[in-house]
Amino acid sequence: MERNGKKQVKKAAIAIILACFSLYYLLPLIGTVLYASSTKWSKSLLPDDFTFKWFQQLFNDPTFLAAVGRSFLLSVLVLLTILGIMVPSIIWINLFLPRVSQIMEKLVLLPYAIPGVILVTALLRTYSKTSIPMFFVLIGALFISALPIVFLGITNQMRLINMKELLEAASTLGAPTPMIILRVLFPTIRTGTILVSLMIFSSVFGEYLLTNLLIGGRFETVRIYMLRRMNENGHLSSAVIVLYFLFILIIALLTFVMTNRQKKQVVPIKQRYNRQSRTLEKGVVVDNVLEHS
Amino acid sequence: MKKHLPVLPLGVLFVSFLFIPLSLMLIGSFRSDLTNQWTFTNYTEIFKNAYYNQAFVNSLLIALASSILGLIGTFLLCLCLLSLSTHIQEKVASISNLAANFAGIPLAFSFIILLGNVGVLKLMIPILASFNLYSWVGLTIVYVYFQIPLGILFLYPSIKEVKKEWLESVSLLGGSSWYAWRKVAFPFLKPSIASTFVILFANGMGTYETAYALTGNNINLLTVRIAALVSGDVFAKPNLGSALAVLFGLILILTMISVQWKGMVKNK
Numbered sequence: 371m372e373r374n375g376k377k378q379v380k381k382a383a384i385a386i387i388l389a390c391f392s393l394y395y396l397l398p399l400i401g402t403v404l405y406a407s408s409t410k411w412s413k414s415l416l417p418d419d420f421t422f423k424w425f426q427q428l429f430n431d432p433t434f435l436a437a438v439g440r441s442f443l444l445s446v447l448v449l450l451t452i453l454g455i456m457v458p459s460i461i462w463i464n465l466f467l468p469r470v471s472q473i474m475e476k477l478v479l480l481p482y483a484i485p486g487v488i489l490v491t492a493l494l495r496t497y498s499k500t501s502i503p504m505f506f507v508l509i510g511a512l513f514i515s516a517l518p519i520v521f522l523g524i525t526n527q528m529r530l531i532n533m534k535e536l537l538e539a540a541s542t543l544g545a546p547t548p549m550i551i552l553r554v555l556f557p558t559i560r561t562g563t564i565l566v567s568l569m570i571f572s573s574v575f576g577e578y579l580l581t582n583l584l585i586g587g588r589f590e591t592v593r594i595y596m597l598r599r600m601n602e603n604g605h606l607s608s609a610v611i612v613l614y615f616l617f618i619l620i621i622a623l624l625t626f627v628m629t630n631r632q633k634k635q636v637v638p639i640k641q642r643y644n645r646q647s648r649t650l651e652k653g654v655v656v657d658n659v660l661e662h663s
Numbered sequence: 664m665k666k667h668l669p670v671l672p673l674g675v676l677f678v679s680f681l682f683i684p685l686s687l688m689l690i691g692s693f694r695s696d697l698t699n700q701w702t703f704t705n706y707t708e709i710f711k712n713a714y715y716n717q718a719f720v721n722s723l724l725i726a727l728a729s730s731i732l733g734l735i736g737t738f739l740l741c742l743c744l745l746s747l748s749t750h751i752q753e754k755v756a757s758i759s760n761l762a763a764n765f766a767g768i769p770l771a772f773s774f775i776i777l778l779g780n781v782g783v784l785k786l787m788i789p790i791l792a793s794f795n796l797y798s799w800v801g802l803t804i805v806y807v808y809f810q811i812p813l814g815i816l817f818l819y820p821s822i823k824e825v826k827k828e829w830l831e832s833v834s835l836l837g838g839s840s841w842y843a844w845r846k847v848a849f850p851f852l853k854p855s856i857a858s859t860f861v862i863l864f865a866n867g868m869g870t871y872e873t874a875y876a877l878t879g880n881n882i883n884l885l886t887v888r889i890a891a892l893v894s895g896d897v898f899a900k901p902n903l904g905s906a907l908a909v910l911f912g913l914i915l916i917l918t919m920i921s922v923q924w925k926g927m928v929k930n931k
Binding site: 399495579625 | 666667676680685687739767770772775777783862865871886894901904911912
């Protein structure tokens with residue numbers, strides 16, 4: 371009896387704590403959604419009315435569309451440089467340069483020691499008086515700050531499928547290099563690369579610090595637009611935030627689907643390892659590095 | 664050498680956008696903003712100037728408060744999550760990623776709607792009427808909002824590793840569950856807790872966007888000071904800003920080393 375009672379107290383305590391957390395995390399979101407869909411809201415539990423006019427106004431605002439366009443352009447450019455330069459290099463390092471890979475593993479946490487403000491200070495000192503356009507510097511800075519996500523994501527995927535052995539097997543069986551790349555490397559690295567791309571895309575899309583301090587007013591991205599509107603019209607800027615939240619929600623859903631696919635890829639391998647009474651070494655899970663820049 | 668050739672572009676980008684700028688920043692911090700001569704005045708000014716000292720203290724305090732509260736919150740939430748089904752656990756973990764994404768301007772504004780000067784909650788709940796979102800308490804509440812998801816990202820995988828059997832065997836031997844957590848689970852989790860703390864601390868100290876969106880230049884934080892010194896204002900003092908940034912980086916690196924080093928000694 372006593373044990374049962376204790377269990378119930380514990381259950382109630384857990385429910386209360388979880389309710390507090392959900393309130394803390396949901397209230398700001400609910401508040402923003404309600405604010406974005408009303409013309410006036412004060413002194414009452416719910417807003418006085420319901421309207422879509424802020425969203426309409428937003429879609430008719432050329433500066434908003436231009437800001438979305440700029441953020442999109444920036445994300446695509448950074449993503450292309452990462453897919454073109456960083457991803458192949460990391461694959462190469464993991465395959466052929468084990469010592470560099472070990473060093474990288476330790477360096478990956480370094481961006482926490484170099485917050486954006488420090489990087490901006492260094493870059494402004496170095497490039498603000500040169501003829502190199504700050505736009506390139508911005509892309510370079512975003513490229514550098516993406517390293518941890520890309521490195522951990524790609525390395526994790528390669529470990530999960532044991533890429534090295536796969537490639538060695540293919541080459542001992544006499545497969546020509548182009549075929550190895552097309553038939554073995556690409557398909558196996560695809561899921562991990564898509565996951566990493568999603569994270570990079572959403573983090574660059576919502577970037578503020580580097581963009582604002584490196585080129586600032588001359589290049590108004592979504593977040594800079596958000597801040598400008600915040601001081602003019604609260605309802606309108608809530609509408610921007612709601613749209614932005616929908617955007618990260620979609621990215622999160624896609625990430626969730628891709629992670630599940632990655633897990634499905636891994637499960638058979640894991641089972642095989644378990645049968646050999648060996649445990650698959652636990653690498654850094656991709657989820658761990660999602661978005662904390 | 665041939666093996667290293669394909670990595671050359673990556674290396675060049677790293678050298679030109681990270682190593683060279685950081686070195687030039689370090690060198691620049693020893694040059695005067697007025698005469699461009701070698702000097703220590705940037706550093707001596709920082710130590711003498713009460714305003715900059717206050718910025719250091721403020722940043723340290725908010726980082727400490729938000730990371731300790733964030734850790735406690737993370738721990739509580741993880742413990743509650745463990746009692747739920749694994750299916751729900753995974754969902755909550757991925758939702759917490761979303762919350763981490765929400766940091767910055769959107770987060771600041773959401774809290775202004777709720778608790779700002781004419782905040783909705785303030786008008787509805789009289790007790791909150793005197794609450795000031797732009798104070799240190801307010802800032803901490805907003806910081807903790809993005810610290811907990813980050814904490815979960817790093818701590819949750821380790822907490823999941825605490826086996827129920829360990830705790831059960833302690834209770835079989837007559838120990839309370841508090842004893843089991845203190846003597847079995849906590850020592851196991853200690854290294855992860857330490858490194859999560861370092862990450863939260865660095866994140867709290869490095870936060871600029873949220874603080875700036877909430878209070879503009881009015882708040883005296885290290886990140887806000889540095890940004891004001893180096894960004895294109897008329898009164899820009901890039902070398903003084905560099906010196907602040909160097910000291911800031913040193914604090915973060917020292918924290919990292921001291922916590923990690925303790926862990927290394929323990930392992931031996």
